[in-house]
Amino acid sequence: MLAVPLLLAATALAACGGGDDDDGTAPAASAGGTLAPQTVTIGLITAQTGPAAPAYKPLEDAAKAAIGYLNDGKAKASGITYKLEIRDSGADPNRATILARELISGGSKVIIGDIASSPGFIAEQTTFNKEKVIGFTSTPADAIWKDAGAEGSYPWAFGISGNDTMFVTPEYQAAAAGSASGKIAQIYLDQGSVPGWAKIANGLAEKDGKTLTTKAFAATATDVKAQLRDLQASGADTLLVWAYGAPLQLVLSNLDQVGWYPKIVTQPDAARASLQQAVPAKVMDNVIAGPITATFVSKDGAAPTGVVADYLAAMTKVTGRGPGQYGQSDISGAYTFDMFLAYDAAVAKAGSTDSAKVRTALESGMQVEGVMGVHTWSPSERSGLESTSFAVFDPTESCGKGTCVAVK
Template sequence: MAALVVAGVNQAIAAEPIKVGAVLSLTGGAAPLGEPEAQTLQMMVDETNKAGGLLGRRVALIQFDDGSDPGKANGFVKRLIEDEKVDMLIGGTTTGATMAMYSLVERAEIPFISLGGARVIVDPVKKWLFKVSHDDRMASERALQDMAGRGYKSIALLADTTGYGQSSRKETLAVAGKYGVSIIADETFNVKDTDVTAQLAKIKNNPAVQALFVSSFGQGPIVVAKGMAQLGMTLPHYEGHGSASQEYLNLTGAASEGVRMPSPAVIVAQVLPDSDPQKALSAEYAKAFEARFKTPPSTFGAYARDAWLLWVNAVTRAGSTDKAKVRDALENTKDFPDTSGIVTMSPQDHLGIDSSGLKMVQIKNGGWTLAK
């Protein structure tokens, strides 16, 4: 598979380009996440080059599609490091892809910003690896807090077998008791399964279950929503932050009506109060994305936007593309606003945000709204 090189729009910028490598999931089960990430990175490259580049140099994006297969991600990052000699890496649409790539990244000593969701990406801290999205523990806690507030004390957990799904399951089991919630049904499925009605039937037939929490992403939550509709399940349905995409709405239709989930601000930016620190920049990104691609934005594209701007900020502060200097600058990011929160990193924290930027959203009439 050939690499896609996005050269940007201003060819007049002098000097050798700065090379950014990206491995994303443009096909396969994680494509609903990877496609808006790739579109956003293309948009950010063009905006950066149109504004004069970075440190007076054009920026080039070299991008590969891992097909939602972590094994392929490992091979592509090897090519980006050894053949393309990139200065920076963004990607790993999924946790599995991120973790599969990291050993090569660490050996090559290249700054790497992951778009994956699981806590394991940055806990324990890994020297060259950073992350932009809220982690699965934060998402689980936000969902559990909402469940408890609505009186759901006995719930079912349905997790896929990916790195993210199992990490989210682990984190949910670990923190449920903090909110007085008990997991009384615990089911799993393969993210490539096209039918999960067997697992859903078990949950449906347990009269003590008050709500369902799904730990998955991409195609997995779509299959679950359709399975619930097929079985006529009316159980309150929660998703993690891996489902906050337009694709989820498009492919589930009426089956996802009423679903609640934690999400960053982008998909509900227009209805946030003006005082919300994420409103203005989230709305700005959403407007630019929709104008260019003629489709509503997703949180996953916003993660790519945040990763890009964190890197640009680090390079600018470092005054160099030297990999060690950029890594240090990333680690010393302070009070940097993005669509998920206000980022302050440290040697002990390569995420740098808390859960305050997560909103509880609900699907109503086929669209996103703030949950009440």
């Protein structure tokens, strides 16, 4: 119970502190446009504890990899040394807000996070607006991006995420293409952003003139066989499963127990080794997973080249995993890595670490070549990815060389 008051006290002290040289202004660029030598602190808010921690770990690893990569001579902003400060929100929006204030008071020029939590990132916007500090996130929630932009409620929010529609569309299209009867079913976890994904899929099906029968289940459910039997009775030959983690494993295992083996399209978590060990092969053989960015999908799972190869090499220095050992977790970290590349490129374009100038650079339409593709933003478009950036893959094939195998 003392943790929050103590943290608030520390934040208040930090806000009053600062040495004689800390006047809140950014060092000027030296002659020729090169920034004066300086250290720039980037704050990362993530979940290191709690149920969400395993899913967040690759994003943290990628942040560490990005710092090493940029400081190893790959930064576009000359004269800058980057420093990373990490804070644990436990995926708690209230704590995320406190941590954002703490990091900014401590000198962070930009905040990455709450990295994959839309409630946390939305909660931080009041702080970003007040302090005029840029915040990046990887969450694709429309609740953020519909209000982000120079004229919106979240003028300092930027993403490398896409939006919910971009996230749902590749999976829906894979399901529609795989259905011989035109009858599709979906089952979704009734928690967080997931119901919104099912709603978007319903809208896409209506436009296509297809039948999409829908069932939901609670996060506390231990059995979904009744819902699956109802969906089977609809005559659907393809099933969309909007779930991840233990709930996804529950649905896939219950399909075998019901004796229904439709074509299945679901989340990238279907590539998790522990899930595949628990789910019968008769079910897994029918599974397509996604979306992941198209830069990580190839016909045969070949080793990548260019910036994708550079990213995996940087990740190896953090995780110890090398070629032949890469997996879905390494791929998901690319969101964070690209945020660091984007911020560095914007500092270089602005010729300054002043947040307003960096924001103007990001909004200018500049293009940043990242691991996940080419990113661009504008005063009104802040999600940083296009719908063509995403693809589905075969989760039963190895991604060990650095790319996953495209669905044949």
